[in-house]
Amino acid sequence: MAKTVDQYLDDLRGTRVWRSIFRSGTGSSTLKRALAIQQNVFLHLFSTKVRTRMLSFSATWYLGTLTLGTFLILVATGIPLMFYYHPSVPQAYADTKDLQFVVSSGLFLRNLHRWSAHAMVFLVFAHMFKVFYRGAYRTPREFNWVIGVILLLMTLLLSYTGYLLPWDQLAYWAITVGSNIASAVPVMGEKIHFLLLGGNAVNANALLRFYVLHCMILPLTAMFFVAIHFWRIRKDGGLYSHDSEPATVRANAAAAAANAKEGQ
Amino acid sequence: MADSKDFTAGIDSNAKKSPRRIVFITRRTSAQVKAETEDQLQTFPEVLFRAAVAVMTLAVVLVWIALIFNAPLEGLADPSHTPNPAKAPWYFLGLQEMLHYFPPVVAGVLVPGLVVMALIVIPYFKVNIEADGLFLKDRQKRLRIFYVVASLLSLFLLLFKVYAALVPTLIMAGVMLVAAQSSPQSPSAFRRYLAGRPLSYWVMTWFLFELVVLTAIGTFFRGPGWSFVWPWQG
Amino acid sequence: MADEIKKTDDVNRRQFFLKLGLGSLGIAAAGTAAFAYQYLDPNVLYEPSPVVNAGKPDRYPLGSVTIDVNSGIYIIHSDEGYFSLSAVCTHLGCMTAWKPELNMIACPCHGSKFNEDGKKIEGPAPKPLPWKRIWLNDDGDLLVDRSTDVPPLVPDSYVRV
Helix, strand or coil: CCCCCHHHHHHHHHCCHHHHHCCCCCCCCHHHHHHHHHHHCCHCCCCCCEEHHCCCCHHCCHHHHHHHHHHHHHHHHHHHCCCCCCCCCHHHHHHHHHHHHCCCCHHHHHHHHHHHHHHHHHHHHHHHHHHHHHHCCCCHHHHHHHHHHHHHHHHHHHHHHHHHCCHHHHHHHHHHHHHHHCCCCCCCCHHHHHHHHHHHHHHHHHHHHHHHHHHHHHHHHHHHHHHHHHHHHHCCCCCCCHHCCCCHHHCCCCCCCHHHHHHH | CCCCCCCCCCCCCCCCCCCHHHHHHHHCCCCCCCCCCCEEHHEEEEEEECHHHHHHHHHHHHHHHHCCCCCCCCCCCCCCCCCCCCCCEEEEEHHHHHHCCHHHHHHHHHHHHHHHHHHHHHHHHHHHHCCCHHHCHHHHHHHHHHHHHHHHHHHHHHHHHHHHHHHHHHHHHHHHHHHHHHCCCCCCHHHHHHHHHCHHHHHHHHHHHHHHHHHHHHHEEHHHHHCCCCCCCC | CHHHCCCCCCCCCHHHHHHHHHHHHHHHHHHHHHHHHHHHHHCCCCCCCCCEECCHHHHCCCEEEEEEEECEEEEEEECCCEEEECCCCCCCCCCCEECCCEEEEEECCCCCCCCCCCCCEEECCCCCCCCCEECCCCCCCCEEEEEEEEEECHHHCCCCC
C-alpha cells in the first residue's frame, strides 16, 4: 500500500534526527502550544499564556509591534546594503549610485531601507503618544516608559547617523548643521563636536565614525534595550488597562456589592 | 494557639551538602493564592499570528512604497557649496524651525534637553498617576496659575515673534478655558470629556500640537534662506 | 448525511488554507532567495583589464625571457616568434622567477621548476605554466590577454613580426 505524503512526513518527524532538533513538535493541544513558546529560545521571552486584553487592537493599534517590524526590515535591508558600500570619501557616493543603477535589486533595497527608516521614526513617536494617552506609564511601568524614551533617542540617532552615509549634498549639509548644534552645548560643546566628527569638519573620519555607530554600536545598543523593554512588559503584567488593574477590579466589586446591599 | 514556637530549627553547617527547603506553616497562616479573574489565551497562536499579520501588512505597504518611490540622492557632497535651503531630516525640522527664532543654545540644546527630561519624569509625579481632571479640584487657584502661565508663555512667544508656536499655544489655552468651565455634569459629551482631562494630558497635547505645527512649517513653508514660502511655490 | 458523501481524499477547509498559506510563504522564500543570490553576484567589477600592453616587439631581443611582475606574465622571444607565459606558479599562486644561469623558471615557495616552454621539470606544481594569447595591435604593440589560454608550442600561439 503506497504511503501518502502526510504519512512520509509523519515518519520523518518520528526519526531520531528530527526529534533531536525539534523536541516538542507541533500540535493543537494546550500542552503542545505552550511548549512551542516555552522551548523556543527566541520566543520564550513571551509567556505561554496572555490575558485576553493583551490582544486588543484599539488599545495599542499594535504600534509597538509595528515599530519592531520596521526595525527588523531595516536590519534585513541594511546588512545586504553593507556588501556594496565602502565608507570612504568619495567612494561612498559612487557606491550609492552603483546600488541604484548597477546592482541587481540595489535600488529596491535602498528605497525600502529609506522608507522603513522614516516609517520607524513616525511609528516610534506614535507609539509613545498612544502609550501616554492610555496612561500605560503608571506604576509599576514607570521604568519601562524611561526605557521607551531611551529607545526613542536610539531611533533618532540611528536615523541621523544613517543620513550621512550616501555622502550627497543632502547628507553632508544636514549633518553639518546638526553637529554644529552639538557644539552649542555649553562648556563641552566644542569637544563633543570634535569627538563626534573625529575632526573639525565633516570629512572621512566623520563618515567612518557614523558608519560604525550606525551599523554596529547603535543597533546593538537598541537591541539590548528592546530586549529589556519586552521583558519588562511581561514582568509588569502585560498590557496596561486601567479597568483591569487589580486595585480597580476590587474597588469596582466592592462598590457593586455596596450598591446591591443598598438596593435590597 | 500560642505565639511561642513549639519547634526548634537547627542549622546544618556542611556547605557541600545540597540545601533542603523547609516550609514552616503555623496555624495562623496558610499559603496565599492570588486568584486570577481574567480570561487568558495561548500566546501561540493568538499573539504570534496577530503580530505576524500586522508585521506582514506593514511589510507589504513598505515594499509597495519602495517599488514606486525612489529615495532621494542629490549631487556629490561639496563642502564649498551650501545648498539653499539646507534642511535637516524631517523629524528635526521642528527643531530647525525653532533655530530660526532662538539661538542654538536654546533651540538646539536647552529645549530638546528639557523635553527629554520632561518625558522621562512623567511617570514619577503623583499628579500624573492619579490623573484627575485638572480643574475639578481647587478650581479657582488652578485657574489663576493657568492664567499666569499661559499669559507669560504667550507674551514670551510674542516678544520673540514666534507666531508659529504662539497660535497653537493660544488655541490650547482656549480649549483649556472651555475645560475649566465644564464639569462631569456638563450637557455635551465633549465638555464632559474635557473636564476629566488631567494636567499631563494638556501639557502633552500642547507639545504634540507644537511638534506637528513646527515640523509642518519647516517642511512645507520654508524656502531659500529659510524665508517663508507657500508650499506650491517650492 | 454530508459525512457519508465526503470522500476520504477530500481536503477540508483548514488543510486547504494551511497548504495555501505555507505554499505562498514557500514561493516568497524561494523568490527572495533567487533575488538575494542575484544581488550578491556583482554585475560590475572594478578590477584592472586582463589585457596587458607589453610595448614594441623590439624591446625583446631574440632568446630573451622577460618578466613583468605587475601583470604576472613572461614575454619570450624564441626562434618561432614571440609568445607569452603566465608567471603565476600553478601550485599555490606564487610569482615565479626566470633563472638564466640555470636556464629555467623557478618558484621560490615550494621549489617547482619549469622550462622555457612552461613545461614542469620538477616540484609540486600540478600543471605546466599556461600559454597566454598574444597578438599585435594596430600601433604595432604586443598585447597579451591573461584571461585566455592558448595551446602550447603550436604555430598560432606565436606572434611573428
